[in-house]
Amino acid sequence: MAINQSTAPAVTGVRGPEREPVTLDVNGSTFPIELEPRVSLLDALREHLDLTGTKKGCDQGTCGACTVWVDGRRVLSCLTLAMSCEGHQVSTIEGIAQDGELHPMQQAFVDHDAFQCGYCTPGQIMSAIALLREGNATTDADIAEHMSGNICRCQAYPNIHAAIREVRDADDGG
Amino acid sequence: MTMRPITFFRAGSIDDAVAAVSANPDSAFLAGGTTEIDLLRLGVIQPTLLVDVNELPLTYLEDTESGGVRIGAMARMSDVARAPRIVERYPGMSQALLLGASEQLRNMASMGGNMCQRTRCAYFRDGRSPCNKREPGSGCSALNGVNRGHAILGTSDQCIATHPSDVAVALVALDATVRTMGPDGIRTIPIEQFFLRPEDTPSVEHPLEHGELIVAIDVPDLPVARASRYVKHRDRASYEFALVSVFSAMRVDDKGNVAELRLALGGVGTVPWRAHRAEEALIGRPATPENFAAAADAELADADTRPMNAFKVTFAKRAIVRELSQVVTS
Numbered sequence A: 001m002a003i004n005q006s007t008a009p010a011v012t013g014v015r016g017p018e019r020e021p022v023t024l025d026v027n028g029s030t031f032p033i034e035l036e037p038r039v040s041l042l043d044a045l046r047e048h049l050d051l052t053g054t055k056k057g058c059d060q061g062t063c064g065a066c067t068v069w070v071d072g073r074r075v076l077s078c079l080t081l082a083m084s085c086e087g088h089q090v091s092t093i094e095g096i097a098q099d100g101e102l103h104p105m106q107q108a109f110v111d112h113d114a115f116q117c118g119y120c121t122p123g124q125i126m127s128a129i130a131l132l133r134e135g136n137a138t139t140d141a142d143i144a145e146h147m148s149g150n151i152c153r154c155q156a157y158p159n160i161h162a163a164i165r166e167v168r169d170a171d172d173g174g
Numbered sequence B: 001m002t003m004r005p006i007t008f009f010r011a012g013s014i015d016d017a018v019a020a021v022s023a024n025p026d027s028a029f030l031a032g033g034t035t036e037i038d039l040l041r042l043g044v045i046q047p048t049l050l051v052d053v054n055e056l057p058l059t060y061l062e063d064t065e066s067g068g069v070r071i072g073a074m075a076r077m078s079d080v081a082r083a084p085r086i087v088e089r090y091p092g093m094s095q096a097l098l099l100g101a102s103e104q105l106r107n108m109a110s111m112g113g114n115m116c117q118r119t120r121c122a123y124f125r126d127g128r129s130p131c132n133k134r135e136p137g138s139g140c141s142a143l144n145g146v147n148r149g150h151a152i153l154g155t156s157d158q159c160i161a162t163h164p165s166d167v168a169v170a171l172v173a174l175d176a177t178v179r180t181m182g183p184d185g186i187r188t189i190p191i192e193q194f195f196l197r198p199e200d201t202p203s204v205e206h207p208l209e210h211g212e213l214i215v216a217i218d219v220p221d222l223p224v225a226r227a228s229r230y231v232k233h234r235d236r237a238s239y240e241f242a243l244v245s246v247f248s249a250m251r252v253d254d255k256g257n258v259a260e261l262r263l264a265l266g267g268v269g270t271v272p273w274r275a276h277r278a279e280e281a282l283i284g285r286p287a288t289p290e291n292f293a294a295a296a297d298a299e300l301a302d303a304d305t306r307p308m309n310a311f312k313v314t315f316a317k318r319a320i321v322r323e324l325s326q327v328v329t330s
């Protein structure tokens, strides 16, 4: 393949289709692993790093169960290639508790019974924390709109929204 | 579903990206991946090389010399929607962006990728039904299939797939320009020419060469757009594609006549639909509900319907009349 690689930065050249060394930065730790280019960030987390907190619902961008943060922004890991995350910081549900203490949003989900089966919960929590950081949770309608990318089959929405309101209104802002 | 094996190249410069895709007929650009990875996994498209353009310095928004805004192709939908110069000068475009997809998807999806997103037609997406868009000459399963969401304007007997983008509806109304970089250099394409109607070749959606990269979208200075609006009607309140959407920017003079109007429709066309006929019918005429209705009739006069999507004619007409009437009273 005639490809001009001269100016590509850190990573040069065409990689794959076989496994290639990839370095992922997840929850503040660096993981050197080997992956085929087709592997999604979701599968890399679950199958290669044993970080199974992030869930696979639809695998096509419609449910939000796979929500993680890349460079602090919430994204869908099922539609993200792991290789494209090299050089970026990935955060998952496993990384948000600090010093053995639940993140206030996790605690609020427990307190408000904001789940039934729990399958959507990691994605809901990653989305909810990001929402408060984005600052678009002023009204109940705002919360509903900006959480619409996270589907809950068990219909725990009222309790999820209550948990988000509580953290929003807490003195320390969560 | 497991994806076919692919190779991957992270482009470090625009030239690298263009060269890499141009050199390989089975390659494609990878931006946010929200269309590309989805369709790869579904087996609808089969590129063997993905050229990652996410690291390219194309995320800017800047003023142009003529008073408009240039939006880098890799600017993300969420960032463009909330950029002060977009919110102030083109509020309808900001609304169109925020009413599309979900916040996670908007954080990923780029403006360039949005222009190239593919239809949500279920037969196209299932990877096996006859579909002229996916497999030219195989037929169109939607013509006599489930076509409630399909287009009624700009259709052909080869394809009736709806163009799914919201922000593109705003951009056709605003007369934006698509700037590209190809093997032969920079060129600009007026946005209405960027979206091709299906006609006899529904698989060809844009006048882009293989390897031609969108680098920016230019939105011209347009004072009337400061009062623009976008309304989206759909089956769910959020996170759903439009059945009918309306972008409008209208100025009524002190005699009550329509002095300026930009009107475009989503959810009903095979391309983002600029309502030229309705605009022509209204400019210079009194801004009354009767005239709005006559203009809507003119726009939908050639609608090509099927029993399942015929409701969109009345729906679109009412949406236009209601929207323009609200602009008058607001």
Ligand SMILES: Cc1cc2nc3c(=O)[nH]c(=O)nc-3n(C[C@H](O)[C@H](O)[C@H](O)COP(=O)(O)OP(=O)(O)OC[C@H]3O[C@@H](n4cnc5c(N)ncnc54)[C@H](O)[C@@H]3O)c2cc1C
Pocket (backbone or CB within 6 Å): A060, A061, A062, B028, B029, B030, B031, B032, B033, B034, B035, B036, B037, B038, B073, B074, B099, B100, B101, B102, B105, B108, B109, B110, B111, B112, B113, B114, B115, B116, B117, B164, B165, B166, B167, B212, B213, B214, B215, B239, B240, B241, B242
């Ligand atoms: C569940 C779901 C709901 C959605 N809802 C909406 C909605 O309501 N409204 C709406 O408007 N959209 C919606 N979308 C579509 C979404 O906006 C598009 O998928 C997105 O904008 C595509 O951008 P991307 O950066 O992810 O492109 P990619 O997926 O990376 O690329 C898409 C295509 O464009 C090509 N491409 C990308 N960048 C360039 C470039 N710079 N130059 C040339 N070619 C390029 C790629 O090769 C590919 O063919 C939805 C998507 C999903 C998955």
Ligand code: SF4
Pocket (backbone or CB within 6 Å): B119, B121, B122, B123, B124, B130, B131, B132, B133, B134, B139, B140, B141, B142, B143, B158, B159, B160, B161, B202
């Ligand atoms: S409407 Fe177009 S995309 Fe859908 S099946 Fe027919 S040819 Fe394919």
Ligand code: FES
Pocket (backbone or CB within 6 Å): A055, A056, A057, A058, A059, A060, A061, A062, A063, A064, A065, A066, A067, A076, A077, A078, A079
């Ligand atoms: S698994 Fe990613 S959105 Fe459903």
Ligand code: FES
Pocket (backbone or CB within 6 Å): A114, A115, A116, A117, A118, A119, A120, A121, A151, A152, A153, A154, A155, A156
């Ligand atoms: S708690 Fe079961 S899907 Fe949300």
